[in-house]
Amino acid sequence: MTVLEWATDSIIDVISNLGYPGVFALMIVEGIFTPVPSELIIPFAGYLASQGEMSLVIVIVVGTAGAAIGNTVAYFIGYRVGRPLITRYGRILRLDQDDVLIAERWFSRYGDVAVLLGHAIPGIRSFISFPAGIGRMRLRNFVAYSTVGAMIWTTVLAVAGFLLLEEWRTFASNTESIDLYAVIVSMALLVGYVYWSKRRRRSSTRVEEMSQP
Helix, strand or coil: CCHHHHHHHHHHHHHHHHHHHHHHHHHHHHHHCCCCCHHHCHHHHHHHHHCCCCCHHHHHHHHHHHHHHHHHHHHHHHHHHHHHHHHHHHHHHCCCHHHHHHHHHHHHHHCCHHHHHHCCCCCHHHCCHHHHHHCCCCHHHHHHHHHHHHHHHHHHHHHHHHHHHHHHHHHHHHCCCHHHHHHHHHHHHHHHHHHHHHHHHHHHHHHHHHHCC
16 A cells, blocks of 8 residues: 555545544634645545545535634634734734735735635635734625635535545555655655745745834
């Protein structure tokens, strides 16, 4: 068994054991911050639906509901504490100053629609709820737009898992050198991420130093 096949089967086993309540709870947490991204939750639940262990429709409904609740919690965090505290303590939620700035620019450019689009796009969706709260977006509109965006994202991931994950498992199990490739790619990504993070922190520090009187 290759490393990727083992990892895939392990995640499938976890999602299978957690069931719908687990998917729901994980998506709530993922809506606030991202210890386990939705890409490691919903596609595997979709795969289990293709095997008859879950229902694709229920996976989408449960995943969307969990994400909607998590997004609303993030909205209220932004609404209650405001930008200064999120900027200062955002790393607790894996949210740094650059993330806040990007999300605020996105929100100011597209308005309420940014919440719908942001929750259906990788990257932005992880922190778009906070500036919506900071900007005092009307709660009714936020819930509606964020839920629709979450439903689009969840549906795409669930259907992808339903249709494609079996082919991925076959590929992982039949490619003898996949372990070596996986290790090489993982190491390259890790090194690249560490380098990028250091450059990003240095840039942020320089900006802060320049902005100080």
